[in-house]
Amino acid sequence: MTIRPKTVVTMKLEGHAASHARTDISVRDLEVVIDEPEARGGTNQGPSPTETLMAALIGCTNVITHKIAHKHGIEIKSLDVRVETQFDRRGVSLEEEIAVPFPEIKLIVDLTTDASPEAVEMVKTELAKFCPVSKVLRQSGTVITEEWNVTPA
Numbered sequence: 331m332t333i334r335p336k337t338v339v340t341m342k343l344e345g346h347a348a349s350h351a352r353t354d355i356s357v358r359d360l361e362v363v364i365d366e367p368e369a370r371g372g373t374n375q376g377p378s379p380t381e382t383l384m385a386a387l388i389g390c391t392n393v394i395t396h397k398i399a400h401k402h403g404i405e406i407k408s409l410d411v412r413v414e415t416q417f418d419r420r421g422v423s424l425e426e427e428i429a430v431p432f433p434e435i436k437l438i439v440d441l442t443t444d445a446s447p448e449a450v451e452m453v454k455t456e457l458a459k460f461c462p463v464s465k466v467l468r469q470s471g472t473v474i475t476e477e478w479n480v481t482p483a
Contacts, residue, residue: 366378391461398457409440415435418432438479439479441478
C-alpha cells in the first residue's frame with residue numbers, strides 16, 4: 331500500500347511582537363526572529379520582513395531546483411543563489427501605497443553540474459513552474475530575471 335502525501339496542507343505560524351520592530355515567530359518546533367536594523371529602530375537580531383521574503387525566494391529556489399534535478403536524475407555538485415532587487419520603500423514609509431514594492435528581482439544562480447545544456451534548460455523552465463515563492467512574486471507584478479552561471483562538473 332502506497333501512502334500518498336496530502337496535496338494541500340495547513341501551515342500554522344505564530345508571531346509575538348517583542349517590540350515595535352522585532353517579531354518572534356514560532357513555526358513547527360522552531361523559533362525565528364524577524365527584526366529591523368538599528369538604523370530603523372530595531373535591534374538587528376534577524377533579517378527584516380522584506381529581507382525574509384528575499385531569503386524565502388533563495389531558499390525556495392534551492393529546494394525546488396534540487397527536487398527537479400533529483401526527479402530527472404541530474405546531479406548538482408554545487409548550487410549558490412543570490413538576489414539583487416530594488417525595493418520601493420515609499421509604502422513601508424507610509425508615504426503612499428505601492429502596488430509592486432519590488433518591481434524587478436534579479437535571481438543569480440551559480441550551478442555546477444555535469445548535466446547537458448538541454449537538461450539545465452529544463453530545470454530552469456520547471457523552476458519557474460514550481461517555485462511557489464517566485465510564483466507569488468511574479469503574480470504580484472514583480473519581474474524576476476534569472477542569470478544562470480553553469481559550470482561543468
